[in-house]
Amino acid sequence: MTPKEEYIMKKTGLFQNETLFFYTYIAHNGQIYKTTAASLDVCRKLRDRWQRxxxxxxxxxxxxxxxxxxxxxxxxxxxxxxxxxxxxxxxxxxxxxxxxxxxxxxxxxxxxxxxxxxxxxxxxxxxxxxxxxxxxxxxxxxxxxxxxxxxxxxxxxxxxxxxxxxxxxxxxxxxxxxxxxxxxxxxxxxxxxxxxxxxxxxxxx
Incomplete structure (x- = not known):
């Protein structure tokens, strides 16, 4: 199975001027990792830490x-x-x-x-x-x-x-x-x- 990532961007904050990434990663074996962060880069770093x-x-x-x-x-x-x-x-x-x-x-x-x-x-x-x-x-x-x-x-x-x-x-x-x-x-x-x-x-x- 090829690993894949999915994410949804949502506006948040009092004035809807901040963005949150709701991130899902499905690994080679089907294991699922989910996280939320202010950028896709941070989501991927958290994913790498989890897999490490x-x-x-x-x-x-x-x-x-x-x-x-x-x-x-x-x-x-x-x-x-x-x-x-x-x-x-x-x-x-x-x-x-x-x-x-x-x-x-x-x-x-x-x-x-x-x-x-x-x-x-x-x-x-x-x-x-x-x-x-x-x-x-x-x-x-x-x-x-x-x-x-x-x-x-x-x-x-x-x-x-x-x-x-x-x-x-x-x-x-x-x-x-x-x-x-x-x-x-x-x-x-x-x-x-x-x-x-x-x-x-x-x-x-």
Missing amino acids: HLSTSFTGHRHIANYAEVKKKVENAVRFCYKNGQRFFYVGGAIGFDTIAAESVLRLKEEFPDIVLIVVVPFPQQDKLFNNSYRNRYFNILNMADEVITISDSFSNFAYLKRNDYMISHSSQLIAYWDEISLGGTSYTVRKAYEKKLTIYNLYK
């Missing part, structure tokens, strides 16, 4: 040694977050942990029909260096996701960081798989999450 509190992002290494164990941990973590109110899950679409995370959320749709997968890709053709197996899984994830967001029109290393920033700014929790040693995108994202005071679950431990 219901959202979790993923970050993790591309090389996973104990694949079956990590897969089980991810599914348990998603199930735990869902039962504690989380409905929207953001993933970056890379190989390794991102793929495990995305496929886990998609599998759990059978158990939780209102769970939402949002894939945030840094640029088109992120899959250019993927092997055939990962490329097929990647496109299957994109096809089955509730929404795909593309951060940049073209490749750049900065686009990866902007992708990670986007996910953190739209979430209240982070499910990570970080060895607490390696530097790179996962380390960057976890540190950003600490700065923003997100709740962090590190499945590497």
Whole structure:
């Protein structure tokens, strides 16, 4: 389902010279958020704050040694977050942990029909260096996701960081798989999450 917003503008005040926006947002899973504010911009900011509190992002290494164990941990973590109110899950679409995370959320749709997968890709053709197996899984994830967001029109290393920033700014929790040693995108994202005071679950431990 494509999210949609509706609003009605009404004049108010003693002299009918003020405007109020009565705003309704229907999310990917049919959840409804309503608010009233003096501008559409404020309504949307309040909507984003509401959805952020219901959202979790993923970050993790591309090389996973104990694949079956990590897969089980991810599914348990998603199930735990869902039962504690989380409905929207953001993933970056890379190989390794991102793929495990995305496929886990998609599998759990059978158990939780209102769970939402949002894939945030840094640029088109992120899959250019993927092997055939990962490329097929990647496109299957994109096809089955509730929404795909593309951060940049073209490749750049900065686009990866902007992708990670986007996910953190739209979430209240982070499910990570970080060895607490390696530097790179996962380390960057976890540190950003600490700065923003997100709740962090590190499945590497």
